[in-house]
Amino acid sequence: MQQPSSNKDFLYGKTLQELATIVKSFGLPGFTARQISDWLYKKQAGTIDDMTNLSKKARTLLAENFEMGVTLPSKVQESKDGTKKYLFPAHANLFIEAAYIPEEDRKTLCVSSQVGCKMGCLFCMTGKQGFQSNLTAGEILNQIRSIPESALLSNVVYMGMGEPLDNLDEVLKSLEILTADWGYAWSPRRINVSTIGLIPALRRFIEESEAHLAISMHSPFNEERKKLMPIEQVYTIEQVVDVLREYDFGRQRRISFEYIMFGGINDTPAHVKGITKLLNGLRCRINLIKFHPIPGSPLKGSTLETTQYFSDQLSKKGIVTTIRRSRGEDIYAACGLLSTKELVKKENEESY
Incomplete structure (x- = not known):
């Protein structure tokens, strides 16, 4: 329903299995998927840059391909x-x-x-x-x-x-x-x-x-x-x-x-x-x-x-x-x- 401001997909709302597939496609270590899910659902990260235990490469790849997809009520x-x-x-x-x-x-x-x-x-x-x-x-x-x-x-x-x-x-x-x-x-x-x-x-x-x-x-x-x-x-x-x-x-x-x-x-x-x-x-x-x-x-x-x-x-x-x-x-x-x-x-x- 909601459209990204660019042609990027939303990260928020992905399951662990979906995150694992994304991580694998980027050539990143498998444990990165669990790190991302922690930031999305446990630590309530506001931006991809907030995911500080991810490697710079991982954050760059995510930022190039995804938006967070979190929207405040209007x-x-x-x-x-x-x-x-x-x-x-x-x-x-x-x-x-x-x-x-x-x-x-x-x-x-x-x-x-x-x-x-x-x-x-x-x-x-x-x-x-x-x-x-x-x-x-x-x-x-x-x-x-x-x-x-x-x-x-x-x-x-x-x-x-x-x-x-x-x-x-x-x-x-x-x-x-x-x-x-x-x-x-x-x-x-x-x-x-x-x-x-x-x-x-x-x-x-x-x-x-x-x-x-x-x-x-x-x-x-x-x-x-x-x-x-x-x-x-x-x-x-x-x-x-x-x-x-x-x-x-x-x-x-x-x-x-x-x-x-x-x-x-x-x-x-x-x-x-x-x-x-x-x-x-x-x-x-x-x-x-x-x-x-x-x-x-x-x-x-x-x-x-x-x-x-x-x-x-x-x-x-x-x-x-x-x-x-x-x-x-x-x-x-x-x-x-x-x-x-x-x-x-x-x-x-x-x-x-």
Whole structure:
């Protein structure tokens, strides 16, 4: 997505294996790859010249062929609840957003994996923006590295702009760098990746990653879910759950289902029954989420009383249920509100 200022590639976001290939092509000692990864991901080098234990030859070759690829956010908005929304620039007047959510016991960053999204969910501002581009692993990780609160982060969720499993190669690469001992060495239990359920990619994600998994459900009923989420026409929620049943996730890896509460649509006793039947015997939890109205949408949110009743009924059925606290709504940083469409429009208007 983001373009170098020259024809050079970006160094940040390369895996150890990719660095080893680069080092070998330069005729440098093999250990140089590990030195570079240390500077990129452990020592947070700002420039190639900062990599002082590399030979002058190595630094010269790297500088001739690569830029670092680390970009600071260009704008920040702060909510009255402490949530911050960071804007990162991209090429051709494109932008992405990341949301920093501080709580007493954790500090979470919600990162984007694409510019826009192809999936067209009825309730999502990013979907209304349409799809512009995939992010590279470096661009995903840059959101984590480049905010001022980077060192404070306890958790990262891939729940920002885009469908992570629609950009699976780069998402998996970013997860490798984030969790590898030569990278940031995070526990995968600090990471949660959300998906609407692209089944082929879902299987690969489960097998190649140890991160937690969140599935966007929003209705247990096919026809209703189709109206909310076009993906239901391709991969049904039953098929997604059947795939989950094939794997042993162990006791530490968590599966959760995201469920936005829509007033008079998916918040009835019939839905409690449908969810209970769908998830019968599957070790998981459900997160109930407030709907944040978006322009042009006929949807409205459930009342707090209805949401609480819905939660209580699911809990009585033995399903661990949480009502997720809404954060950053006043700066459009809450669930489903991330979009840079109007910003792109404004930038284009100002360029004339």
